Amino acid sequence: MDLGFLRPLYESDAPIASVHLDTSRESRDADKKIELRWRHLRATLDALGADQATLNALETAIVEHNSRSFGTHGQALFASQGELISAYTLTEPPDQDRATWLPVPDALPVAIDRGRHLPYVVVALDRVNAHITAYPAYPAEGPASEQDLTGASLRGLDVTSRGGPGNLGGYNGRFPGKHVAQELWRENTAKVAHHVREAVADVAADVVFVGGDDEAIAYLRDNLGERRTELPIVVLPGGRGGTDAEERLHQAAAEALHQFVTSDQERVAADFRSKLAHEQAVAGTEPTLPMLSEARVRTLLMGAERDAEPHLWGSRTEPVLVAAQRTDLDRPEAAFRAPASALMLRSAVMTDSDFTELLEDGEPTTDSGAILRFADPS
Numbered sequence: 471m472d473l474g475f476l477r478p479l480y481e482s483d484a485p486i487a488s489v490h491l492d493t494s495r496e497s498r499d500a501d502k503k504i505e506l507r508w509r510h511l512r513a514t515l516d517a518l519g520a521d522q523a524t525l526n527a528l529e530t531a532i533v534e535h536n537s538r539s540f541g542t543h544g545q546a547l548f549a550s551q552g553e554l555i556s557a558y559t560l561t562e563p564p565d566q567d568r569a570t571w572l573p574v575p576d577a578l579p580v581a582i583d584r585g586r587h588l589p590y591v592v593v594a595l596d597r598v599n600a601h602i603t604a605y606p607a608y609p610a611e612g613p614a615s616e617q618d619l620t621g622a623s624l625r626g627l628d629v630t631s632r633g634g635p636g637n638l639g640g641y642n643g644r645f646p647g648k649h650v651a652q653e654l655w656r657e658n659t660a661k662v663a664h665h666v667r668e669a670v671a672d673v674a675a676d677v678v679f680v681g682g683d684d685e686a687i688a689y690l691r692d693n694l695g696e697r698r699t700e701l702p703i704v705v706l707p708g709g710r711g712g713t714d715a716e717e718r719l720h721q722a723a724a725e726a727l728h729q730f731v732t733s734d735q736e737r738v739a740a741d742f743r744s745k746l747a748h749e750q751a752v753a754g755t756e757p758t759l760p761m762l763s764e765a766r767v768r769t770l771l772m773g774a775e776r777d778a779e780p781h782l783w784g785s786r787t788e789p790v791l792v793a794a795q796r797t798d799l800d801r802p803e804a805a806f807r808a809p810a811s812a813l814m815l816r817s818a819v820m821t822d823s824d825f826t827e828l829l830e831d832g833e834p835t836t837d838s839g840a841i842l843r844f845a846d847p848s
Contacts, residue, residue, distance in 0.1 A: 475584070476575075477819060479819075480819060481555075482551070485572060486549070486555070486571075486573070486574070487524050487550065489515075490544065491532065491545045491547070493532075494544070496542065515569050520571045524551065545559060546560055546579055548577075558608070562586070574784060574812045575812065576811075577812065578815055581827075582774045585731070586731060588675075588676040588730070589614075589675045590673075591605070591669045592678075592680075592723045594709040595682040595683065595687070595710060596711075597683055599619065600617075602617045603616050603720070604616070615669055617665055621654075662690060663690055666678065670701060678703045679704050679719070679727075680704070680706065681705065681715075682719075708720075708721075708722055739826075739829070742771060750842050754838065755814075755838050758840045759794060762792055767818060769823060770823050772827065772828055772837075772838045773834055773836050774827060780794075780810050781810065782794060782809075783799060783805045784807075785804055
């Protein structure tokens, strides 16, 4: 996963307030529960030294940016010097509400959540019609965009040249003008492909799920391929043919998305284990620190479990540096302590490293490691 979306969090040298809050809406008194949770976190930040202007900015954001969709979800907010820097809706609520006031943002929960729940597009189509739905990577009351498209059909053409159900030639038979029908379907799917690309751009989708007529799907693949769409296109059951067919497609897409995420994590983990054997990766926090400080990390792997994470030393003037000991930094007088995940993630963002959640038997872990840009000569 590209960490570039987190860069705005690191543009200021001032202390930053990080808030991770459960904003689930599963009862009528959800607003009151959220208010009480925030009140507790505000008191925590106040005790840590956060200024009132920053606290007020967070409070306003919690009210204005809070997701109104039913179900379980959360918010991550970052503010400094009286201004909100960024706000993210989390697809899963944090294990516990959390607030920090540090020289560095506490951004790991955002990176973990972004990696677990990807934006995607669902396309239900036949040779004439299509329904395109785009879903963002965060909870919402509905899809980010939705389109119903109707293309040209064979109606009005000379029946002797059309074929189809009830005609001797059939769609797969040989009849004069069969190429006319195929060209018509190709034109329809070319228009669908244009709208699919727009939907992908709307949500920065990572995968497209398609269901419906096999020949229409083949034409859609051709059209998307001609435009060099690099996203995976996954064919699923369901599609056109009534509400039930589309519901089956969307249910299959939700299940396939989870498998898509899991498979990608497993692929990176397998690559990590393979490279460990060839000194192209390192495992554990301490071996990873010099690799981060030297900008040698291609992919940072970190577990989501943080209960026992250590505190490390970071630099106020050199955001790439992170060390276990204060004296290991170039300017110890400019050093500060912070949770390991916050400092390691900052270093990864500032050196354009990728990120993947590290799991152990499919469960969150405290482990960390890195795939290197080039082998460790030591």
